[in-house]
Amino acid sequence: MERTSLPQGVALVSLRVITDERGSVLQMLRCDAADFEQFGECYFSEVLPGRIKAWKRHRTQTQNLAVPVGRIRMVLFDDRAASATAGQVVVLELGRPDAYRRLTIPPGLWYGFGCLGNVPALIANCADAPHQPDESDTRPADDNRMPHEWCAQL
Amino acid sequence: MERTSLPQGVALVSLRVITDERGSVLQMLRCDAADFEQFGECYFSEVLPGRIKAWKRHRTQTQNLAVPVGRIRMVLFDDRAASATAGQVVVLELGRPDAYRRLTIPPGLWYGFGCLGNVPALIANCADAPHQPDESDTRPADDNRMPHEWCAQL
Numbered sequence: 001m002e003r004t005s006l007p008q009g010v011a012l013v014s015l016r017v018i019t020d021e022r023g024s025v026l027q028m029l030r031c032d033a034a035d036f037e038q039f040g041e042c043y044f045s046e047v048l049p050g051r052i053k054a055w056k057r058h059r060t061q062t063q064n065l066a067v068p069v070g071r072i073r074m075v076l077f078d079d080r081a082a083s084a085t086a087g088q089v090v091v092l093e094l095g096r097p098d099a100y101r102r103l104t105i106p107p108g109l110w111y112g113f114g115c116l117g118n119v120p121a122l123i124a125n126c127a128d129a130p131h132q133p134d135e136s137d138t139r140p141a142d143d144n145r146m147p148h149e150w151c152a153q154l
Numbered sequence: 155m156e157r158t159s160l161p162q163g164v165a166l167v168s169l170r171v172i173t174d175e176r177g178s179v180l181q182m183l184r185c186d187a188a189d190f191e192q193f194g195e196c197y198f199s200e201v202l203p204g205r206i207k208a209w210k211r212h213r214t215q216t217q218n219l220a221v222p223v224g225r226i227r228m229v230l231f232d233d234r235a236a237s238a239t240a241g242q243v244v245v246l247e248l249g250r251p252d253a254y255r256r257l258t259i260p261p262g263l264w265y266g267f268g269c270l271g272n273v274p275a276l277i278a279n280c281a282d283a284p285h286q287p288d289e290s291d292t293r294p295a296d297d298n299r300m301p302h303e304w305c306a307q308l
Binding site: 021025028031120130131 | 205
């Protein structure tokens with residue numbers, strides 16, 4: 001982990017890649033891992049080259065994300081008034097070979113992501129609860145309350 | 155589901171793809187699904203173009219597989235003496251857009267898969283137990299006890 005400061009409640013852990021000439025095996029989440037909480041839903045979000053999916057904030061659901069295909073810029077914004085890291089903006093890259101990691105995003109934190117490079121990226125999410133449509137808030141990528149300029153930086 | 159006959163204990167269910175001009179969202183497994191059993195481990199197996207990963211048989215673990223990226227030929231071989239479908243060989247394709255499905259493979263069934271097409275495929279597995287190295291059996295792809303000729307058909 002190259003970053004020493006992450007928003008309160010966020011975790012970033014290296015994941016094992018078992019290389020094989022036929023194609024690698026990539027670990028994601030085990031029920032007997034020390035940091036495993038519970039399984040709610042596994043799904044994938046594809047992001048096409050140059051596209052952005054932002055912003056989203058869950059009220060109760062915790063996200064556990066990894067990027068097995070392609071490359072993602074992930075931005076986290078902590079506007080939680082009671083947080084020890086309130087106001088913090090963190091920009092991460094996720095993807096192989098150097099950043100195949102599991103990112104845990106707790107409820108209450110804003111996040112968004114964009115595809116870097118010229119191949120579609122795939123984000124896998126093992127969330128701790130199944131999707132509920134009324135459990136999250138969204139803002140447009142260019143919302144002026146959000147301290148990140150996607151267009152200038154992606 | 156275009157196939158009427160699958161080996162005993164095997165299930166194949168269509169999964170929802172929510173299309174989006176930025177990149178699709180692909181469902182995989184929810185804990186509140188009628189057919190959900192339990193979560194053990196989520197991992198990914200990449201298969202490079204023209205490569206084959208075969209054969210494997212788990213003793214206790216159930217596999218729940220889907221192919222969000224690329225295209226896979228999956229072969230199942232039922233040599234369980236007590237099975238109603240003993241001797242059956244089933245060849246399936248998995249992948250988008252027409253075959254984005256969750257394949258459940260029970261313990262005791264042999265399976266193998268190969269990458270079709272010219273892009274690496276990604277298989278996601280939400281197994282019902284975490285990986286244990288001594289819980290599965292393997293045979294080489296060209297094992298002459300297995301009634302499928304990979305080289306001729308992939």
